[in-house]
Amino acid sequence: MESSNERNARHKKAMQRKKEHVDQRIAAATTDKGLVVVLTGNGKGKSSSAFGMLARSVGHGLRCGVVQFIKGQWECGEHLLFSQHPQVEFHVMNTGFTWETQDRDADISAAVSTWEHAEALLQNANVDVVLLDELTYMLTYGYLDADRVIRVLSERPAHQHVIITGRNANDRLIELADTVSDVTDIKHAFNAGVRVQKGIDY
Amino acid sequence: MESSNERNARHKKAMQRKKEHVDQRIAAATTDKGLVVVLTGNGKGKSSSAFGMLARSVGHGLRCGVVQFIKGQWECGEHLLFSQHPQVEFHVMNTGFTWETQDRDADISAAVSTWEHAEALLQNANVDVVLLDELTYMLTYGYLDADRVIRVLSERPAHQHVIITGRNANDRLIELADTVSDVTDIKHAFNAGVRVQKGIDY
Numbered sequence: 001m002e003s004s005n006e007r008n009a010r011h012k013k014a015m016q017r018k019k020e021h022v023d024q025r026i027a028a029a030t031t032d033k034g035l036v037v038v039l040t041g042n043g044k045g046k047s048s049s050a051f052g053m054l055a056r057s058v059g060h061g062l063r064c065g066v067v068q069f070i071k072g073q074w075e076c077g078e079h080l081l082f083s084q085h086p087q088v089e090f091h092v093m094n095t096g097f098t099w100e101t102q103d104r105d106a107d108i109s110a111a112v113s114t115w116e117h118a119e120a121l122l123q124n125a126n127v128d129v130v131l132l133d134e135l136t137y138m139l140t141y142g143y144l145d146a147d148r149v150i151r152v153l154s155e156r157p158a159h160q161h162v163i164i165t166g167r168n169a170n171d172r173l174i175e176l177a178d179t180v181s182d183v184t185d186i187k188h189a190f191n192a193g194v195r196v197q198k199g200i201d202y
Numbered sequence: 203m204e205s206s207n208e209r210n211a212r213h214k215k216a217m218q219r220k221k222e223h224v225d226q227r228i229a230a231a232t233t234d235k236g237l238v239v240v241l242t243g244n245g246k247g248k249s250s251s252a253f254g255m256l257a258r259s260v261g262h263g264l265r266c267g268v269v270q271f272i273k274g275q276w277e278c279g280e281h282l283l284f285s286q287h288p289q290v291e292f293h294v295m296n297t298g299f300t301w302e303t304q305d306r307d308a309d310i311s312a313a314v315s316t317w318e319h320a321e322a323l324l325q326n327a328n329v330d331v332v333l334l335d336e337l338t339y340m341l342t343y344g345y346l347d348a349d350r351v352i353r354v355l356s357e358r359p360a361h362q363h364v365i366i367t368g369r370n371a372n373d374r375l376i377e378l379a380d381t382v383s384d385v386t387d388i389k390h391a392f393n394a395g396v397r398v399q400k401g402i403d404y
Contacts, residue, residue: 011306018301031396039247043383044239048254049247055257056250056279057401077258099220104213129401161402178391179402181245186382189239194380195231199259199331200239200363 034160035178040169043183050163051078062128065121068092069134091117111143125157136166236362237380242371245385252365253280264330267323270294271336278404293319313345327359338368
């Protein structure tokens with residue numbers, strides 16, 4: 001049977017190997033650049049992940065812009081926290097979900113005018129981080145012109161990070177992105193009859 | 203060729219059906235309860251998602267507790283933003299990653315004393331949301347006793363939400379959880395030689 005000393009020695013050796021491996025990977029990563037991060041998939045945690053990165057960015061003193069496409073009409077915690085923050089410019093397309101409006105022309109016109117805010121942020125070199133929450137639906141529904149969206153994203157200031165959320169991210173968004181995470185449900189409380197919960201879901 | 207009016211009418215009908223479906227699902231979800239949300243998988247976005255939910259919770263005026271297990275030694279944006287916030291109690295196991303310490307006994311003792319903070323939060327009915335960042339590793343490595351962790355989580359105040367992050371979430375955690383999201387990498391900037399970026403990664 002292995003003694004505690006032997007176990008500790010084995011642990012130390014394994015961790016030394018792991019440290020070498022991690023250090024090598026860290027040494028290989030030397031570039032700094034503005035990233036496009038896409039959070040997609042059907043699971044819970046895409047927008048919250050984006051707002052977590054926003055929280056980090058605000059914590060570091062970075063200047064941030066948020067544009068939320070299609071949101072429900074209830075008051076969201078992220079809006080309550082960040083919309084009054086001096087480092088954050090916050091815009092919401094407050095028409096409600098597209099199945100609430102049931103009016104395609106009105107949705108398109110809301111999407112286009114909300115996108116103007118995104119474009120202004122993506123052209124402003126003073127803005128370090130831009131969060132485009134639920135942008136993917138605007139492309140899926142054809143409410144925004146994908147060519148224009150891709151072009152504006154590509155031509156943004158080189159240091160600027162962009163975080164994009166929503167299901168079914170467009171292939172061109174995925175191609176453009178530096179980091180893409182897919183969030184899938186293993187379990188979801190809503191399917192067990194639990195209402196959306198303040199703080200967790202909105 | 204479909205006219206604009208026809209297209210709009212078709213859209214309206216589809217959205218009416220979608221609204222019926224969504225409304226039915228919302229009507230079926232009637233329970234309120236403290237949730238256990240687990241964010242696991244190898245992709246980027248688990249801790250940031252948890253901190254996004256924390257941002258929402260703080261926005262709504264909820265009282266929150268954070269315990270971070272194994273973190274690097276650099277200053278994280280989430281800590282900068284939340285650790286001084288009057289609604290948030292924030293604890294960090296600041297030993298660094300386990301491959302940095304290379305000392306199993308020291309790691310166990312740090313994990314156990316960090317867990318004490320988690321336990322106090324999980325027994326305090328005044329705390330609405332508890333975030334246990336990177337807890338899963340403490341169970342995988344056997345640094346904490348899984349029976350005790352599961353018992354304390356199960357016996358917490360009924361309204362309290364708990365958010366747990368980390369790769370390879372223990373089966374018993376998944377069983378206990380109400381919502382489990384799996385985050386996988388489709389692409390990661392780090393693999394293309396990009397350094398960890400302030401605001402996005404820490």
